Amino acid sequence: MxxxxxxxxxxxxxxxxxxxxxxxxxxxxxxxxxxxxxxxxxxxxxxxxxxxxxxxxxxxxxxxxxxxxxxxxxxxxxxxxxxxxxxxxxxxxxxxxxxxxxxxxxxxxxxxxxxxxxxxxxxxxxxxxxxxxNRTTTIVVHSLPDGADVYLDGNHHGKTPCEISEQRFGKHDLKLMSALRLRR
Structure with missing residues (x-):
């Protein structure tokens, strides 16, 4: 998780x-x-x-x-x-x-x-x-643990931690995806 x-x-x-x-x-x-x-x-x-x-x-x-x-x-x-x-x-x-x-x-x-x-x-x-x-901002994304895939407005921006620069102010769709890890 x-x-x-x-x-x-x-x-x-x-x-x-x-x-x-x-x-x-x-x-x-x-x-x-x-x-x-x-x-x-x-x-x-x-x-x-x-x-x-x-x-x-x-x-x-x-x-x-x-x-x-x-x-x-x-x-x-x-x-x-x-x-x-x-x-x-x-x-x-x-x-x-x-x-x-x-x-x-x-x-x-x-x-x-x-x-x-x-x-x-x-x-x-x-x-x-x-x-x-023209106002933009940088969105900084962290997760615990690191390594989750970051998608902003449907575009892949790497893995956490990451910074996504030059983003217009307003609403965005941010998704984090990670492989499911099962513990035994």
Whole structure:
């Protein structure tokens, strides 16, 4: 019989969420669900002026963790009434039209994202960007006795004790397998 112990060690050097370089105007690519959110009410900023919408697609994070994200923006971005669409795994962020604005995302576990400097946003504009969670960790696995085969997410990673580096945060399937030893 094996007794197993595992631990995660934080690798702060890779601990950040990054906006990809794919920010683009998607005004002509409206899907049915997104069109549902395009009304005069969702398009107005805090001053009542018609603004723009940024859709932020999130990758490298579970849906439950995505829902914990908070959108932060420059004062002139007028960030309010953000909505998380669970099925689409994206955030809908109504913003003021204009220039010299930025966005960040914050998470209680993963910290702050890189800052996204926004180009000039047009009235009733629709824009898409992707937020990638690059935070990884090392999973350390020990067993008593040593020598159990370690499988993480179905892939063999050697025998205990072992360290499995560069693993994304989130849920994983960890299995230890050992040959049955009979005692007489």
């Amino acid at each position: 094996h007794t197993a112990m595992y631990a995660q060690t934080d690798t702060q050097s890779k601990a950040q969420m990054v906006f990809s370089n794919d920010f683009h105007d998607a005004s002509g690519q409206l899907g049915n669900l997104t069109a549902h959110f395009i009304t005069e009410k969702t398009w107005t900023d805090m001053n009542g002026e018609i603004g723009a919408i940024v859709r932020i697609k999130v990758t490298g994070m579970s849906v439950s963790e995505m829902s914990k994200l908070k959108v932060i923006g420059s004062a002139n971005a007028s960030v309010h009434d953000t909505q998380f669409l669970e099925n689409e795994q994206e955030w809908i962020v109504p913003l003021s039209k204009g220039t010299n604005m930025w966005l960040e995302m914050s998470h209680p576990t993963y910290g702050k994202s890189t800052r996204l400097s926004l180009p000039k946003l047009k009235e009733k504009g629709m824009y898409d960007v992707t937020l990638v969670n």
